[in-house]
Amino acid sequence: MADHDTLSPEKERQILNGAARVFALDGYEGASMSRIAAEAGVSKGTLYNYFAGKADLFGAFVQRECATRMTLLFDDIDDDAPPEETLTQVGRQMIIMLTSDTGLLMYRMVVAEAAKFPELADTFYQAGPARALARMAGWISRMCAAGRLRVEDPEFAAEQLFTLMQARLCMRRRLQLIQSVSEDEIEAVVQSGVRLFLRGYGR
Amino acid sequence: MADHDTLSPEKERQILNGAARVFALDGYEGASMSRIAAEAGVSKGTLYNYFAGKADLFGAFVQRECATRMTLLFDDIDDDAPPEETLTQVGRQMIIMLTSDTGLLMYRMVVAEAAKFPELADTFYQAGPARALARMAGWISRMCAAGRLRVEDPEFAAEQLFTLMQARLCMRRRLQLIQSVSEDEIEAVVQSGVRLFLRGYGR
Amino acid sequence: MADHDTLSPEKERQILNGAARVFALDGYEGASMSRIAAEAGVSKGTLYNYFAGKADLFGAFVQRECATRMTLLFDDIDDDAPPEETLTQVGRQMIIMLTSDTGLLMYRMVVAEAAKFPELADTFYQAGPARALARMAGWISRMCAAGRLRVEDPEFAAEQLFTLMQARLCMRRRLQLIQSVSEDEIEAVVQSGVRLFLRGYGR
Amino acid sequence: MADHDTLSPEKERQILNGAARVFALDGYEGASMSRIAAEAGVSKGTLYNYFAGKADLFGAFVQRECATRMTLLFDDIDDDAPPEETLTQVGRQMIIMLTSDTGLLMYRMVVAEAAKFPELADTFYQAGPARALARMAGWISRMCAAGRLRVEDPEFAAEQLFTLMQARLCMRRRLQLIQSVSEDEIEAVVQSGVRLFLRGYGR
DNA sequence: GATGAATGAGGGTTCATTCAT
DNA sequence: AATGAATGAACCCTCATTCAT
Numbered sequence: 001m002a003d004h005d006t007l008s009p010e011k012e013r014q015i016l017n018g019a020a021r022v023f024a025l026d027g028y029e030g031a032s033m034s035r036i037a038a039e040a041g042v043s044k045g046t047l048y049n050y051f052a053g054k055a056d057l058f059g060a061f062v063q064r065e066c067a068t069r070m071t072l073l074f075d076d077i078d079d080d081a082p083p084e085e086t087l088t089q090v091g092r093q094m095i096i097m098l099t100s101d102t103g104l105l106m107y108r109m110v111v112a113e114a115a116k117f118p119e120l121a122d123t124f125y126q127a128g129p130a131r132a133l134a135r136m137a138g139w140i141s142r143m144c145a146a147g148r149l150r151v152e153d154p155e156f157a158a159e160q161l162f163t164l165m166q167a168r169l170c171m172r173r174r175l176q177l178i179q180s181v182s183e184d185e186i187e188a189v190v191q192s193g194v195r196l197f198l199r200g201y202g203r
Numbered sequence: 204m205a206d207h208d209t210l211s212p213e214k215e216r217q218i219l220n221g222a223a224r225v226f227a228l229d230g231y232e233g234a235s236m237s238r239i240a241a242e243a244g245v246s247k248g249t250l251y252n253y254f255a256g257k258a259d260l261f262g263a264f265v266q267r268e269c270a271t272r273m274t275l276l277f278d279d280i281d282d283d284a285p286p287e288e289t290l291t292q293v294g295r296q297m298i299i300m301l302t303s304d305t306g307l308l309m310y311r312m313v314v315a316e317a318a319k320f321p322e323l324a325d326t327f328y329q330a331g332p333a334r335a336l337a338r339m340a341g342w343i344s345r346m347c348a349a350g351r352l353r354v355e356d357p358e359f360a361a362e363q364l365f366t367l368m369q370a371r372l373c374m375r376r377r378l379q380l381i382q383s384v385s386e387d388e389i390e391a392v393v394q395s396g397v398r399l400f401l402r403g404y405g406r
Numbered sequence: 407m408a409d410h411d412t413l414s415p416e417k418e419r420q421i422l423n424g425a426a427r428v429f430a431l432d433g434y435e436g437a438s439m440s441r442i443a444a445e446a447g448v449s450k451g452t453l454y455n456y457f458a459g460k461a462d463l464f465g466a467f468v469q470r471e472c473a474t475r476m477t478l479l480f481d482d483i484d485d486d487a488p489p490e491e492t493l494t495q496v497g498r499q500m501i502i503m504l505t506s507d508t509g510l511l512m513y514r515m516v517v518a519e520a521a522k523f524p525e526l527a528d529t530f531y532q533a534g535p536a537r538a539l540a541r542m543a544g545w546i547s548r549m550c551a552a553g554r555l556r557v558e559d560p561e562f563a564a565e566q567l568f569t570l571m572q573a574r575l576c577m578r579r580r581l582q583l584i585q586s587v588s589e590d591e592i593e594a595v596v597q598s599g600v601r602l603f604l605r606g607y608g609r
Numbered sequence: 610m611a612d613h614d615t616l617s618p619e620k621e622r623q624i625l626n627g628a629a630r631v632f633a634l635d636g637y638e639g640a641s642m643s644r645i646a647a648e649a650g651v652s653k654g655t656l657y658n659y660f661a662g663k664a665d666l667f668g669a670f671v672q673r674e675c676a677t678r679m680t681l682l683f684d685d686i687d688d689d690a691p692p693e694e695t696l697t698q699v700g701r702q703m704i705i706m707l708t709s710d711t712g713l714l715m716y717r718m719v720v721a722e723a724a725k726f727p728e729l730a731d732t733f734y735q736a737g738p739a740r741a742l743a744r745m746a747g748w749i750s751r752m753c754a755a756g757r758l759r760v761e762d763p764e765f766a767a768e769q770l771f772t773l774m775q776a777r778l779c780m781r782r783r784l785q786l787i788q789s790v791s792e793d794e795i796e797a798v799v800q801s802g803v804r805l806f807l808r809g810y811g812r
Numbered sequence: 813g814a815t816g817a818a819t820g821a822g823g824g825t826t827c828a829t830t831c832a833t
Numbered sequence: 834a835a836t837g838a839a840t841g842a843a844c845c846c847t848c849a850t851t852c853a854t
Contacts, residue, residue, distance in 0.1 A: 007817065027315055029232030033845060043819045048846065112230070112315030114379040121378040129374070153395075159370040160399060166369075167362040171332070175324040176317040192356075196363060196403040210834070236828055246836045247829085257828065413838065433721055435638030439824060449840045451827080460824065518636070518721030520785040527784040535780070559801075565776040566805060572775075573768040577738070581730040582723040598762075602769060602809040616813070642849055652815045653850085663849065815854080823847070830840080 012050050015040045019061050024105045028058055028113050058109075059120055065106050066127030069097055074135045083148055083202065084194060090136065091165045091190040098166065099173045099181045107174065133158050140201075151201045164193035215253050218243045222264045227308050231261055231316055261316075262323050268309055269330030272300065280342060286351055286405070287397060293339065294368045294393040301369065302376045302384045310377065336361045343404075354404045367396035418456050421446045425467050430511040434464055434519050464515075465526055471512050472533035475503055480541045489554050489608070490600060492545065497571045497596040500538070504572065505579045505587045513580065539564050546607075557607045570599035621659050624649045628670045633714050637667055637722050667722075668729050674715055675736030678706065686748055692757050692811065693803060699745065700774045700799040707775065708782045708790045716783065742767045749810075760810045773802035 006012045018040025022031045033054055037044040051057040073093055097103045114121040136158035143149040151157045168189055172178045221243025225234045236257055240247045254260040300306045317324040339361035346352040354360045371392055375381045412418045424446025428437045439460055443450040457463040479499055503509045520527040542564035549555040557563045574595055578584045627649025631640045646653045660666040706712045723730040745767035752758040760766045777798055781787045
């Protein structure tokens with residue numbers, strides 16, 4: 001999407017950072033290239049030297065965020081740890097990501113523009129949720145093989161786990177009903193969700 | 204939000220119907236007051252006699268839609284029916300609503316504009332999810348009292364139930380990854396979710 | 407081209423007059439809608455209430471000018487008058503039209519944009535030169551029938567007559583070599599051209 | 610116009626060749642300095658080292674084209690040949706030049722921009738039409754002296770001859786009504802024009 | 813001398829809003 | 834109460850020009 005024989009990687013970052021701030025506040029449609037330029041500290045013309053247009057800039061922004069966020073959600077999964085521990089850790093990190101300012105922003109914009117930019121939503125899905133689900137499903141399969149879980153459809157179970165983590169906090173953040181989440185709140189959601197999951201799929 | 208010493212309730216309805224069609228197709232930013240006026244069959248000036256502006260019209264539209272859609276999700280709950288049956292029926296209707304064109308549209312718009320119109324998101328939440336959760340939590344409490352479920356936090360359990368229904372289909376619809384859902388797909392999600400719920404909270 | 411269920415004929419005229427002044431100075435590409443709006447004394451938005459865009463405005467302008475100019479070039483042709491008289495009178499009016507500010511402007515713009523707006527050039531041709539040629543050819547035919555001229559191809563003879571009128575003054579005006587033409591200059595060109603024509607085609 | 614203590618004549622030629630291609634396709638307003646730079650294979654900065662700006666570059670381009678095209682329209686005039694033959698040959702070459710792609714292009718651009726670049730139109734006139742007219746007028750004078758023509762104003766007669774050659778084909782090409790001209794069409798126009806000219810001015 | 817990234821004024825166009833009718 | 838013509842700020846984007854390298 002973005003031109004990656006890019007003129008100056010530093011300036012591209014600068015632009016994307018500015019764009020992130022503006023997109024965050026105003027959404028895709030609401031964001032103006034003028035404001036993004038001002039926020040990024042470059043001229044409007046420079047925006048168009050780095051990105052083909054607004055849609056392209058938005059795409060590059062989404063792609064970068066996905067790539068950034070998705071790393072290390074599962075970096076230190078230890079198959080020998082008790083399932084409860086792994087589930088708790090993964091669930092916690094997922095909630096943290098989904099309720100973070102940028103995570104929230106990404107979700108909002110991708111959902112809002114999915115009808116207009118379906119390929120963007122797909123990019124987002126592949127770079128984010130799909131990878132997370134694949135990893136989780138893999139882990140569940142291994143736990144089944146090890147006799148520690150009993151799951152018929154690991155992929156779907158992974159989805160259930162992730163949706164359970166979205167109870168209460170995620171929805172409220174998405175609807176701007178709350179401005180932040182505390183560690184205690186997160187812990188409560190994670191524990192309850194993990195317990196439900198294990199009662200259903202544990203051994 | 205809207206002026207409720209309203210000039211002519213009939214004309215207000217007429218405008219909101221036009222607005223609904225346009226917002227549905229184009230979203231908030233994409234909708235133009237001209238198109239809404241044309242679609243509603245009134246002049247642009249009349250729009251401003253009934254609503255203070257675009258944001259106000261949007262608010263009134265969301266409010267009315269919420270009120271309209273949210274009715275009777277639970278109209279025929281029978282406390283004597285087996286819990287599994289009730290859960291299945293409620294879950295099924297929830298998925299149908301969330302993946303319907305209008306349900307999806309509402310969700311997208313409210314989430315998209317939550318940062319800009321927080322009070323709108325709140326309206327939506329109160330008129331929709333909050334009422335559904337309250338009803339469900341009430342039913343769970345009654346089931347606990349009847350010794351048919353064992354739940355510590357009925358309100359939260361209700362949220363978990365609803366999030367479980369959002370696995371797979373809802374997310375994919377929201378991201379425009381799929382264009383429709385089949386009854387079989389719905390049934391699979393509902394059954395798996397209800398089973399998980401009952402294994403955790405049943406008796 | 408222009409919307410002729412026009413909002414206010416007076417304002418449309420006002421806009422077209424402003425457009426004429428700006429197009430005259432800057433040509434099609436060089437003219438800006440902002441300047442046209444300012445020159446016409448209306449807002450930019452109003453321009454777009456009356457015309458679909460710049461190309462449409464330009465088209466309407468060309469059409470109006472053609473319609474205006476072309477009338478009465480031949481209104482009072484009297485078939486009983488001596489051919490020399492008729493030719494002189496028509497030739498004189500033709501030079502006057504071609505060297506007038508608007509006539510010049512029209513020619514410049516239509517020729518300049520013919521590659522980009524061929525249908526415009528065609529409109530111009532049909533509304534202007536084609537009609538003039540047809541009328542002239544008709545007159546020539548009648549003069550032949552009356553035994554006062556001897557012409558094989560009346561249509562082509564008409565073209566030759568008109569091109570003869572373009573010697574000296576028209577080209578120089580088109581190239582901005584001169585800013586105006588005097589009546590004496592016109593008379594000289596007309597007489598010389600008519601004499602040449604009659605020596606060749608007269609009887 | 611162009612800086613003639615020029616940095617490298619070779620590079621200047623290179624730039625003008627690129628400019629010619631772009632101006633030919635897009636006209637003055639439509640041509641962009643970026644495209645010209647790319648087409649010429651130099652950087653945009655270099656353009657500005659050789660030419661003061663777009664207008665200056667355009668001027669240099671027109672000047673060079675005039676100098677190039679105008680040569681040898683009359684190189685082989687033989688005063689002993691019959692006037693009809695000479696006139697036919699000159700007329701034919703004139704039509705060919707005026708209806709050629711480049712001739713047409715030059716005419717269009719110079720006429721289009723005459724109001725904005727009057728000195729440019731003058732350059733064009735001096736380099737092209739003026740020289741052609743002077744040569745032709747000279748030949749006519751010599752023919753008069755030799756008793757083969759009888760013309761009062763040789764200069765003006767030369768203009769009439771040239772305008773007669775512009776009947777039909779030139780106008781239609783200029784208005785993009787036709788895309789090409791055949792030899793037969795040219796011959797018809799030349800013969801008819803020459804005959805008319807000789808009936809009027811021959812002896 | 814040559815480069816091309818950066819600039820920012822200006823391009824055509826849209827549209828929420830106003831107000832005279 | 835209803836109209837819709839008029840407004841003008843703001844939109845995205847282009848491009849002639851400059852200047853640090």
